[in-house]
Amino acid sequence: MSVTQLLFWFLSVLALGSALLVVISRNPVYSVLFLIVTFFAISGHYVLLNAQFLAIVNLIVYAGAIMVLFLFVIMLMNLNSEMEPRKNKWLKLAGIVAGGCLMLVLVAALKDADVKNRIAQTTQGDIGLIKNLGMTLFNKYVVPFEISSILFLSAMVGAVVIGKKD
Amino acid sequence: MPIQYYIVLALALFCIGVAGVLARRNVIIIFMFVELMLNAANLLLVAFSKMHHAAWLADSHSVPTNGTDGQLFVFFIIVVAAAEVSVGLAIIVMMYRNIHSVDVNFLNRLKN
Numbered sequence: 001m002s003v004t005q006l007l008f009w010f011l012s013v014l015a016l017g018s019a020l021l022v023v024i025s026r027n028p029v030y031s032v033l034f035l036i037v038t039f040f041a042i043s044g045h046y047v048l049l050n051a052q053f054l055a056i057v058n059l060i061v062y063a064g065a066i067m068v069l070f071l072f073v074i075m076l077m078n079l080n081s082e083m084e085p086r087k088n089k090w091l092k093l094a095g096i097v098a099g100g101c102l103m104l105v106l107v108a109a110l111k112d113a114d115v116k117n118r119i120a121q122t123t124q125g126d127i128g129l130i131k132n133l134g135m136t137l138f139n140k141y142v143v144p145f146e147i148s149s150i151l152f153l154s155a156m157v158g159a160v161v162i163g164k165k166d
Numbered sequence: 167m168p169i170q171y172y173i174v175l176a177l178a179l180f181c182i183g184v185a186g187v188l189a190r191r192n193v194i195i196i197f198m199f200v201e202l203m204l205n206a207a208n209l210l211l212v213a214f215s216k217m218h219h220a221a222w223l224a225d226s227h228s229v230p231t232n233g234t235d236g237q238l239f240v241f242f243i244i245v246v247a248a249a250e251v252s253v254g255l256a257i258i259v260m261m262y263r264n265i266h267s268v269d270v271n272f273l274n275r276l277k278n
Contacts, residue, residue, distance in 0.1 A: 008167055012175050019182045019202060028195060035198055038179075042205050049216050054240055058208075061244050066201065066251045073255050074194060077262055092189045099185025106177050118169045120213045121220040127233050128216075133241070136234045141242075148245045155249035159256040165263075 004122050007048055015041035023096075028074045032067055039063045049120065051128030172213035179206035193258055193268045197251075204247050208240045215240075 018037040025031050039062045046055035126132060137145060183203035187196050215236030222232035262268055 004167070008171070012171075015175070016178055016182070019179055022195075022198070022202070023182060023186045023189060028192060031195055031198065035202065038202065039205065042209055045209055046212060049212055051212050051216070051237055054208075054212060054237055054244075057241060057244055058205075061248055062201070062205070066248060069251060069255055070194065070198060073259060076259070077194075077268065079192070079194070079268065095188030096185045098188055099181045102184055103177060103181035106181070107174060110173055110177070113173075115169050115173070115217075118217050119220050120167055120169045120172055120216045121223070122167055122216070125216060125219045125223070127219050127231060128212075128237055132231060132234060133237055136231060137238055137241070141238055144242060148242060151246065151249050155253050159252045162253065162256040162260055 004048065007044070008122075011041045011044045011048065014038075015045070028079050029071070032071050032074060035070075036063050036067050039067065046128075048122050049128065050123055050125055053128060053130045053133050169213060169217050172210060176206045176210035176213070179203075179209070191269050191271065193261075193270050193273060194255075196270065197254055197258070201247065201251070204243060208243055211236045211240050211243075 015038050018034045018041065021034040022031045022038065025034060039058065043055045043058045043063070046052070046058060180203050183199045183206065186199035186202070190196055190199070215233040217233075218236070219233035258268065261273060265272060267273075
């Protein structure tokens with residue numbers, strides 16, 4: 001087993017295990033922390049796929065900005081005690097069974113997909129480097145890039161307007 | 167790595183997200199699982215982008231930037247997710263200020 005395979009299995013187990021712990025843990029703060037671990041594992045997968053720009057963006061935006069925002073909101077509402085009310089056990093079980101059934105159906109549907117012996121290239125290939133992505137982003141996708149800045153501006157205005165005390 | 171491994175990994179992450187949305191009641195936790203599902207889709211997009219790049223290496227008639235589009239799509243998904251989270255958390259904070267609860271069973275009506 002090569003180093004790449006070893007890293008792939010380690011990161012997969014880390015991502016899936018911490019994602020399961022997000023579901024299981026009752027304290028919302030622990031859920032946020034385990035979700036940050038999941039995002040770190042997904043960033044590790046991006047590094048393994050040699051998509052280094054996306055790995056860094058994922059770390060900065062998701063683990064650095066979004067999850068800190070979640071943590072702030074949870075601490076602001078003082079939810080860090082285990083105060084989630086008891087849900088009907090059967091409803092909880094039904095949710096987990098529904099998720100498992102969806103997994104089963106999707107895996108069965110994609111088992112015979114036309115991707116047999118296609119390889120996702122790991123640790124080589126330079127399309128994920130910032131030079132190539134930047135060339136494409138500012139040549140072919142410059143209009144969506146500018147539109148996304150307008151989206152950010154309107155999201156900022158919206159968040160301020162909604163969060164303002166009236 | 168074979169692409170099937172990445173497909174199964176992303177599907178498992180996505181289905182954990184779906185199960186979490188259905189099983190939990192705290193609205194913030196549900197919002198977190200939506201982010202997890204977005205990340206599963208991102209991982210699959212990056213894996214497919216690298217798969218197309220490997221296909222280019224085997225067949226050198228196509229363009230050398232094969233697969234860049236998938237990674238830029240992931241970049242735009244991250245951008246939209248960041249904007250979505252800021253507005254969504256503002257809405258959740260406002261609802262918490264009005265009804266002092268984050269339980270989705272109390273949030274099942276738009277009026278009052």
